[in-house]
Amino acid sequence: MPTDPSASLPSPAEIVEALAPIRMPADFAAFTWRDGLAAFSLGLFVAVLLSLVLRPLFHRVRDPLARIRADLADLSTRPFQERLLGQATLMTELEADPPLEPVYREALYRPIDGDTLDLDGLDGRILAAARQTKGQAKDRGNR
Numbered sequence: 001m002p003t004d005p006s007a008s009l010p011s012p013a014e015i016v017e018a019l020a021p022i023r024m025p026a027d028f029a030a031f032t033w034r035d036g037l038a039a040f041s042l043g044l045f046v047a048v049l050l051s052l053v054l055r056p057l058f059h060r061v062r063d064p065l066a067r068i069r070a071d072l073a074d075l076s077t078r079p080f081q082e083r084l085l086g087q088a089t090l091m092t093e094l095e096a097d098p099p100l101e102p103v104y105r106e107a108l109y110r111p112i113d114g115d116t117l118d119l120d121g122l123d124g125r126i127l128a129a130a131r132q133t134k135g136q137a138k139d140r141g142n143r
Contacts, residue, residue: 068094068130072123080119084108087122096129 010018068090075086084107091099100108107117 064133065127065130068126072126076123081111083119084117084122087119087126090126091129094126094129094133096125 071086071090075083078086084104088100088104088108103117104122106112
């Protein structure tokens with residue numbers, strides 16, 4: 001008469017019940033200020049990592065035309081030479097064609113009377129060039 005070998009083996013639940021309780025030092029079981037500090041430090045570390053990973057998703061893209069308007073508003077309060085230099089820099093950034101008229105280029109290198117040049121008109125040309133550049137960027141994106 002063959003006997004069933006599985007009948008003599010204890011079940012997994014019986015094996016777990018037969019195990020002795022876990023022995024830990026009392027210091028391991030207690031939550032101390034050091035454990036709290038370690039948990040806080042790990043939380044800060046994870047927060048920094050998450051902010052670095054998620055930063056590109058929440059990065060605010062500023063409208064180039066709005067940036068140029070703000071720059072022109074800031075330049076309008078500056079002295080003549082500084083304003084002209086800032087406007088020339090903006091025209092160069094926009095890669096406007098032509099970058100600057102010869103009268104304005106000469107004024108960059110030779111001090112002249114500020115009343116002879118129309119810097120407000122140059123502001124208008126800069127804004128027009130910015131709008132044109134923005135339109136070209138949209139056209140490139142649609143292709």
